[in-house]
Amino acid sequence: MTDSEIIELYNQRDERAIRETQTAYGRYCQKIARNILGDEQEALECVNETLLKAWENIPPDQPQILSAYLATLTRNYALLCYRRGTAEKRGKGSVPLVLEDFAELIPSSTNVERIAEHREIIAEINRYLETLPEVNRTVFVLRFFCFESIPDIANRLGLKKKAVSATLYRTKKQIRKHLDKEGYSL
Amino acid sequence: MKNEELFDLITELKVDDRFIEETISDDLDEKSPIKAYAGNTKRSPMRIIAPAAACLAVIAGAGIVFANVNGAKKAPVTPADTSASASGGVSPAVSGEDFIEQCKNIVAGENPLLAQSEMTWQTSRLDVDFDGEDEYLVYPQTDGKTVKDIGVRVFKKVNGGDIRDLGAFGKDSDCIDLNKIRKDERDGSDNQYYYCFSHDDEDGLYDGIRFVSYNEEENTVSDEKHLMRVTDHRTNNYLTEGSYENDEYIGSEQSFIVRIRDFPDDITETFCEFTKAEIAKCENDALTRNGKLELEELLTPGMWHSGEYDINGDGETELLISLFNFSNMRGVFVYNKNCEYLGSFETENGLCDPELLNLYDRDGEKYWYYLGVEGPTIRDGYRYTTWIERVSLNKINVENNSFSTERLIHYDVIWDSDDYHTHTKNHCVYWIGDKEVTEAEFRKAEHFYHTVGMGSHGFDLTDPIEWKYTMYFEDSELTGSYKEWSGRRDILNNLKPTD
Structure with a gap:
């Protein structure tokens, strides 16, 4: 079933929409959730929540790219769960490592509180992503959006771990430099 | 930045949907989860490919960077072409016929099959080792292409007539045999020189040698006549464009360039314990x-x-x-x-x-x-x-x-x-x-x-x-x-x- 057909089911309030969504995107959403939460059961619950959110939000939402829409829902909810989680639970998943990586991307002198909108930085990052070669962008998204581990990224892309690390490093460095240049370093 | 702030920020990270889709699209297909960027999805450790093995020896041994060079579509190189090469030492008209004959005999003696095939002998002279004297280049050709397995044999005349075999360009591999070739420093520039060997991609026959110089500082190739792509392995720097699609070389010609590099001058005692x-x-x-x-x-x-x-x-x-x-x-x-x-x-x-x-x-x-x-x-x-x-x-x-x-x-x-x-x-x-x-x-x-x-x-x-x-x-x-x-x-x- 195509994305537009699935969305049409949502629009018609046809519950098959959920089943079709799960069939098409359940595994992939679960992967994102698992990356963040580090727990299969919680990841499953997260996917269920994602499906519920999709059901609640479509319509009025009419996602252009359903996969991206669901990925974002899953990610957001998983991060919310992670934030709510206990200290012990927070040790699971890739979040700590990804945060470490992410920290290297942001200019060290950046003071988030002094920047009116986080979104400015994010928008700037997005703009910069446009300019990157696809492989760099893919590694970036897998790491910082999907919270995937380096070995998983390497496996997925058919690259060596070292190459992924280097690509990631290079991308972070470039973005950081770009953010510096754009005045996000105070 | 505190972890909480970072967490906020990464939570806010709203990657463009297109990028997400681009990234995860393969995930949606169980059967083909791999998006191969490496150009080789089947790489395994220690995997060396035979045609490149000799090249690797060259790379590894000689401090030479071997690079796949994609020349723009160009006319086959003839000995006459190379007469204007940067070395200035090539001449299509070879003197010392007796000497040449001896060289041919050596090559023919090593390759009996040559006698059975329709081929012609080409000869040139080039001061390949920059000692001030031309060496004699002998290379059998079929259909105007140098036979790959033989390459371009290089002989040196010593002691007034004795033959010293200096090896071959392109023999056994797509690398140039640089054993006997020395860096040309005659022009006093910082340029480094390369011998380029090109061959027809389809039949694997070589069609000529090119000689170019490379200015590392400016990262330029000075040879205007030869639009070859030069890869500096060290810097991964391609000087001219190539034409590849899906890792497949598109075009009928392919050239190779070998870089002659000296031992780095800037080694310091702090890094290298050995002086x-x-x-x-x-x-x-x-x-x-x-x-x-x-x-x-x-x-x-x-x-x-x-x-x-x-x-x-x-x-x-x-x-x-x-x-x-x-x-x-x-x-x-x-x-x-x-x-x-x-x-x-x-x-x-x-x-x-x-x-x-x-x-x-x-x-x-x-x-x-x-x-x-x-x-x-x-x-x-x-x-x-x-x-x-x-x-x-x-x-x-x-x-x-x-x-x-x-x-x-x-x-x-x-x-x-x-x-x-x-x-x-x-x-x-x-x-x-x-x-x-x-x-x-x-x-x-x-x-x-x-x-x-x-x-x-x-x-x-x-x-x-x-x-x-x-x-x-x-x-x-x-x-x-x-x-x-x-x-x-x-x-x-x-x-x-x-x-």
Whole structure:
């Protein structure tokens, strides 16, 4: 079933929409959730929540790219769960490592509180992503959006771990430099 | 920035939907989850492709960067073309007919099949070793193309008429035999010179030699006549554009360029514990241990390459010197800081010899060490090319018959891996081991990078008397060949375990 057909089911309030969504995107959403939460059961619950959110939000939402829409829902909810989680639970998943990586991307002198909108930085990052070669962008998204581990990224892309690390490093460095240049370093 | 702030920020990270889709689209298909960027989805460690094996030896041994060069579509090169080459020494009209005849006879004598085929002889003169005198180039051709298996043979007239065989361009591999070629410094510039060898991609026949100069500082190729893509392996820097699609070379011609590089000048004492004088002393010693070298080989810059590593774990840095000809690695010699010879790696198999072995037993177990390289494999045209990405030193535990995947030393050249061929900018990140280093540091360490050149798959030490080391080479995805290297088991048995 195509994305537009699935969305049409949502629009018609046809519950098959959920089943079709799960069939098409359940595994992939679960992967994102698992990356963040580090727990299969919680990841499953997260996917269920994602499906519920999709059901609640479509319509009025009419996602252009359903996969991206669901990925974002899953990610957001998983991060919310992670934030709510206990200290012990927070040790699971890739979040700590990804945060470490992410920290290297942001200019060290950046003071988030002094920047009116986080979104400015994010928008700037997005703009910069446009300019990157696809492989760099893919590694970036897998790491910082999907919270995937380096070995998983390497496996997925058919690259060596070292190459992924280097690509990631290079991308972070470039973005950081770009953010510096754009005045996000105070 | 605090973790909480970072968490906020990464939570806010709203990557464009297009990028998400682009990234995860493969995830949605269970059967094809891999998006291959590396140009080779089947890379396995220590995989070396046969046609490139000799090239690797060149890369590894001579400090020469071998690069796949994609020339723009160009007319076949004729001897007349090369007469205007940068060396200024080529002439289509060859004097010394008798000498030429002798050269032809040598080539024909080595290749009886030539007599049975329709071919013509081409001859040229070129001062390939820059000694001020032209050498004689002889190359049989069919249909205007030089026969690949023979390449362009180079002979030197010595003592008024004696023939010295200086080797061949393009023989046995797509690399130029640079054994006898020295860097041209006659023009006083910083340019480095390359011999380029081009061949028709479809039939594999060579069609000429080009000669270009390369200005490293400006990163330019000065030869206006020859629009060749030059890859500086070190900087991953393509000077001119190529044409590849899906890692497949598109076009009918393909050229190769070999870079002649001297030992880096900027090695500092802080990085290299061995001084140049000490290295030279060790090189001289290594020379005496290899009687196969000819004078011309010794005169060839880049013939020697060395690297430093505490190979025996004693806390002191050893100097590893490699000496190569251009079809075979000639071993890696190991010296301590006192320039004392500690042992060597075997010539062709990458294994260290027993003399050195005892020094390796850091953990009480017997090991042989294996030097290997691995790199991406790119299909370009009809054949495969491998660049070295990593040099590794692996342990072979003789008693346990096991091969350690631990890489004691390695470093990667990281490529922009979506397409090796089309990058025009320098995107190289330099690594030594797990540490990213500056380009300067990389350059200093780079010489080690060229110290080995063999690939391997598996080994068999099960035979009680004889043991075999099986080298596996592939020359394509479809065919492969095995080369076995055997040794006597009793050599191993005589090895002494160390504390």
